[in-house]
Amino acid sequence: MTTAHPASVTEPARQTPILGEFDVVVLGGGPAGMTAAAAAARHGCRTLLIERYGFLGGMGTAAGVTNFCGLHANVFGDNRRVVHGLADELLATLEKLGGLCEPHRMFQDKIMAQAYDNAAYKLAADDLVVSSGSQLLFHAQAAGVLMRSPGEIAALLVETKSGRAAVVGRIYIDCSGDGDMAAAAGVPYEKGDGHGGMLYPSTMFRVNNVDPARAGRAWEHFGRLMEEAARDGRRFARKTPIVRPQKNPVEWRANVTQLSNPDGTAIDGTDAWQLSEGELQGRRQARDFFEFLREYAPGFDASYILEIAPQVGIRETRRIVGEYQLTEDDVLGCASFEDTIGVNGWPVEAHVAGDIVFKFVDVPNVRGFNHLPYRMLLPLGVDNLLVAGRCASMTHMGQSAARVTGPCFAMGQAAGTAAALSLRAGVAPRRLDVADLQRVLERDGAYLGRDM
Structure with missing residues (x-):
């Protein structure tokens, strides 16, 4: 009741x-x-x-x-x-x-x-x-x-x-x-x-302990690697990943997630319930993409998640x-x-x-x-x-x-x-x-x- x-x-x-x-x-x-x-x-x-x-x-x-x-x-x-x-x-x-x-x-x-x-x-x-x-x-x-x-x-x-x-x-x-x-x-x-269609938010994260020599210009190859992973059954929230090294080349940032409501619309950062769900969804997507990196991307096999951003990135x-x-x-x-x-x-x-x-x-x-x-x-x-x-x-x-x-x-x-x-x-x-x-x-x- x-x-x-x-x-x-x-x-x-x-x-x-x-x-x-x-x-x-x-x-x-x-x-x-x-x-x-x-x-x-x-x-x-x-x-x-x-x-x-x-x-x-x-x-x-x-x-x-x-x-x-x-x-x-x-x-x-x-x-x-x-x-x-x-x-x-x-x-x-x-x-x-x-x-x-x-x-x-x-x-x-x-x-x-x-x-x-x-x-x-x-x-x-x-x-x-x-x-x-x-x-x-x-x-x-x-x-x-x-x-x-x-x-x-x-x-x-x-x-x-x-x-x-x-x-x-x-x-x-x-x-x-x-x-x-x-x-x-x-x-x-x-x-x-x-x-009702806003720009989709993302949850940013960074990974550390990347081997820069093996990773090379990996940002030029993520699209192909994602296609290979998709054929193996993996699913991605967004195409066009932006994954690049930071000042220290063993650290990379990942802008790859896309946060949406059950009806497919973008999470609204001024709606408390949607924003709360977006935080959970973003971390799930970050973990999924990190697992893809370790499995498919050269130089990322020994990497670890250094930080997941304190909040959803609102556009x-x-x-x-x-x-x-x-x-x-x-x-x-x-x-x-x-x-x-x-x-x-x-x-x-x-x-x-x-x-x-x-x-x-x-x-x-x-x-x-x-x-x-x-x-x-x-x-x-x-x-x-x-x-x-x-x-x-x-x-x-x-x-x-x-x-x-x-x-x-x-x-x-x-x-x-x-x-x-x-x-x-x-x-x-x-x-x-x-x-x-x-x-x-x-x-x-x-x-x-x-x-x-």
Whole structure:
């Protein structure tokens, strides 16, 4: 016999203590959040960065990505780094710590990515934010907002080990990845392709004790080995595996899993039950693929699983609707915008059922990157809020490209700088003089792609 439960309960009213008052409050310590906080603080704002884990890096650390995508673009056949500014400082620290690999070429030299060591990334991210003067609040999760009016956030509510608290800011920046603060504030948002289909998440893992001499360029052969294993009865959740060595060639990262619901749709990272099932499913798939590696891949027979990422790697949930939505056509057409605040050189990367589909620009015949317009950081309806990172204003397929680390670094630095300049000018971010913002970003080393 089951007991019926009420649809809801009524919580008693409460007096919530104010944790602090700041000029700029940033939610989420991924690549967008860390550069947003550092930029705002360096421009004189009392800044707080709120992160739910005890470390920064977002999916790059918590989901074990261990590989920067989108730092580079194929510019008329020349693979070069196109994301600069605060990203330069972060990478320089990673290099000094010995935790940064040389960029590696992918997909017949069409693009480059750059692997890194997770621990070094955490240290470098700490250095970037702390040296800027921004305060950090770890182990805090957004629980809602209080609105002064329909168009103005009065406070962000957070849950911490000290209990619930309110954080008061003048300007807020949502870099949560899931658009948590924006959604709570009533900003319109979209999910997926309009038919419920989001980009599939993955569980990343790393293996150690690989024999690099025997493994060789194994990434070129996994497709064939998987076909052989499939003939022997093995099943794989996804084609197009991405399995590459790390800084130490005995350690390899594996991006091979795909997490779905029983009906085949992608796990929704904003649904607590689906996310819980996704964690279990991801670890099962990681174990299955590891067993395949040991049995079929030369050099992996004595390897072991070094780490399964602390959380599922989410690619897409909420995307806010802003003053402009970056589209697939913008990415593939290398679009230019007068209000550019950075660039994206990563291709369209559609994680579809059972596979990944990449769509590249016409390399090497084009400049290889699209501008990122300031308007994609400006949510509709709320004036003292900016949104940066994978939850910024993009279409489903536009986001599949510009959600990666490089453009998130660029969006974050632009958002933090815009917040500071808006406060200095006494205007809402949507009424900021974009030319002033662009001058400051370029003075601070950011690349806006205006020279071609």
